[in-house]
Amino acid sequence: MIKAIRGTRDILPPASALWNHVEAATRHVFRTFHYHEIRTPIFEETALFARGVGQDTDIVSKEMYTWDDRDGTSITLRPENTASVIRAYIEHRLDQIPGLKKLYYIGPMFRRERPQKGRYRQFSQIGAECIGSDSPVIDAEMIELALEVLVRCGVQNPHLLLNSVGCATCRPRFVEALRERLQHVKHTMCADCQRRADTNALRVLDCKVPEDQNIIDSLPSILEHLCQPCAQHFETVKSMIEARGIDYEIRSRLVRGLDYYTRTTFEVTHGALGAQNSILGGGRYDGLAESLGSRIPAPGIGFSIGEDRLVMAIEEHVKAEDLARLDVFLIALGDAALKHAALLARDLRAQGISVELSADHKVKRAMETANKLNARYALILGDNEIAAGVYALKDMASGEQQNLSKSALLSAFNA
RNA sequence: GCGCGUGUAGCUCAGCCGGUAGUAGCGCCAGAUUGUGGUUCUGGAUGUCGUGGGUUCGAAUCCCACCACGCGCCCCA
Incomplete structure (x- = not known):
């Protein structure tokens, strides 16, 4: 691999x-x-x-x-x-x-x-x-x-x-002063500092070895040499x-x-x-x-x-799952509903709502998928809804479901 | 580049005083007949035990090397 x-x-x-x-x-x-x-x-x-x-x-x-x-x-x-x-x-x-x-x-x-x-x-x-x-x-x-x-x-x-x-x-003057001071004290410091005292004196200031801290505190400060x-x-x-x-x-x-x-x-x-x-x-x-x-x-x-x-x-307080969450899982049942659903999805997406069209054939299966995808809503569209001119919108968290007209549906998401 | 540690199913891990891996938990797949998920029940799939060598009759288990990741050093964002 x-x-x-x-x-x-x-x-x-x-x-x-x-x-x-x-x-x-x-x-x-x-x-x-x-x-x-x-x-x-x-x-x-x-x-x-x-x-x-x-x-x-x-x-x-x-x-x-x-x-x-x-x-x-x-x-x-x-x-x-x-x-x-x-x-x-x-x-x-x-x-x-x-x-x-x-x-x-x-x-x-x-x-x-x-x-x-x-x-x-x-x-x-x-x-x-x-x-x-x-x-x-x-x-x-x-x-x-x-x-x-x-x-x-x-x-x-x-x-x-x-x-x-x-x-x-002013920096070269400070580095020179630092280096000179280090010549007197470096032998008491860690091995890295002894090396840095000659190669890159400034980095001694960044040393994190606890035993060296007192010495470092006593070294000249760049702010006093500006x-x-x-x-x-x-x-x-x-x-x-x-x-x-x-x-x-x-x-x-x-x-x-x-x-x-x-x-x-x-x-x-x-x-x-x-x-x-x-x-x-x-x-x-x-x-x-x-x-x-x-x-x-x-x-x-x-x-x-x-x-x-x-x-x-x-990532502890901003959850990726929330940012990527699906708004609507659109369940279409039958050929007529599939064609109808495509147009509805387009209208919802135009409002900035994320929509995924179901590829499942059974409602039960589709609901399971909606649940696994953690969709906010499932929207069911079958022959019954088409005949009545409504959409069945189910809130996945509460389980509440209501039939809405298209205009009511589109405005429901503006809240 | 240096030191320490870890590496087993998709994930978290058990097994590690050597005898060819687990009914583990979660997840995944399928089922419990009609257009409704989350709970429950039943069934199922999946691993070259990081890779390659070595020791051994036999290694996930011991040894070595390498690789990856984690922690520290170094450095930096």
């Missing part, structure tokens, strides 16, 4: 209804914020990600699906979408179009990691980017947008973590978020794994997702366009939601 590739999966009904619900709610929110969809290719030149995401990140150095095309070009399945969006922005000179570019996307990403609950090799991200401004006002609205998407999809109690990682001026412009930017972001009534937690140790982030970074976590408790991550990337070789500056900020994790977070 051929089975789905490791780390990939099939999303079947009724679970797929949950995905449709999430995507429909998401698109609605984006429309109200005047964000519009961009669809970029699933694969790009490898160099785009190497330069955009960062050669030294785990994503680029060991998680990408990369191969050589027939002409020798190195091609990679996208591990994330921000680099592609910026590439498209530059390529199509979107900076020449008036207004900020407010774009969103929904689609599959690919990373070759060890599969785990909430972590797949093909996974879907819902993301947004606002390109063309470095104003902190944009940061605050982006964060509001991100939370609004989550809440409208049904996420309860999203927890916002906020930080600033500085810019090309340059004046970055500190001012961060203050404005915070006050703008507060003005929106959004709760947040400053997490100065929040370190993102993509090299392009500058200044504002944020993350949303949610309980009951296991080790992969991060449902959304985002931040500003003012130098990304330039690092892709563009002479067009394209300061921006964005976020991406792990759609798989978002679905996991809501």
Whole structure:
């Protein structure tokens, strides 16, 4: 038997209804914020990600699906979408179009990691980017947008973590200070931290080993090392978020794994997702366009939601079975009724009512099917009903049945 | 990539001090005569016991490898 590739999966009904619900709610929110969809290719030149995401990140150095095309070009399945969006922005000179570019996307990403609950090799991200401004006002609205998407999809109690990682001026100074401090204390820390102290000092801040926490707490904080412009930017972001009534937690140790982030970074976590408790991550990337070789500056900020994790977070209170539920199971008895039923089904569907035509010949059999499908109503149409000009509508939950004229039937569903 | 754990009917599982699987529960299919489901009763189908090797007269049961999933690490959405 051929089975789905490791780390990939099939999303079947009724679970797929949950995905449709999430995507429909998401698109609605984006429309109200005047964000519009961009669809970029699933694969790009490898160099785009190497330069955009960062050669030294785990994503680029060991998680990408990369191969050589027939002409020798190195091609990679996208591990994330921000680099592609910026590439498209530059390529199509979107900076020449008036207004900020407010774009969103929904689609599959690919990373070759060890599969785990909430972590797949093909996974879907819902993301947004606002390109063309470095104003902190944009940061605050982006964060509001991100939370609004989550809440409208049904996420309860999203927890916002906020930080600033500085810019090309102040971050290197901080990393140097951090590294120097670590030289004195790293020998008392876990093996991973000893290694990271030299290779990627920032990641030490993210260590979860309990014994290391006291030491980490004593390490310098990036927030105390921000340059004046970055500190001012961060203050404005915070006050703008507060003005929106959004709760947040400053997490100065929040370190993102993509090299392009500058200044504002944020993350949303949610309980009951296991080790992969991060449902959304985002931040500003003012130098990304330039690092892709563009002479067009394209300061921006964005976020991406792990759609798989978002679905996991809501499936406890948003039931796929309810979303996919059948309204009417239409039981037609006899040839005349079948033809009549086809037209009735068309009228009901035109009103947005879901209708399934019975393929069963016996009423008893059909009722059993209606019950198993968990239909709200069974609608019986036979010679008796045709002769009387009525429809027998049975409420499957209460068992009540009544004969209704066509107009009464159509209006019965409007309630 | 590393460590731990799990892998038996569609699903949840029992069997696991070795002798070729269970009347298990749920589900599925069929029946209890006429155009009415959910309860009940009766009958029925379905498994290369994750895959491949090894030990043994004999393995679902022991050993090894691989695969998949879960948890943790790493990383991130």
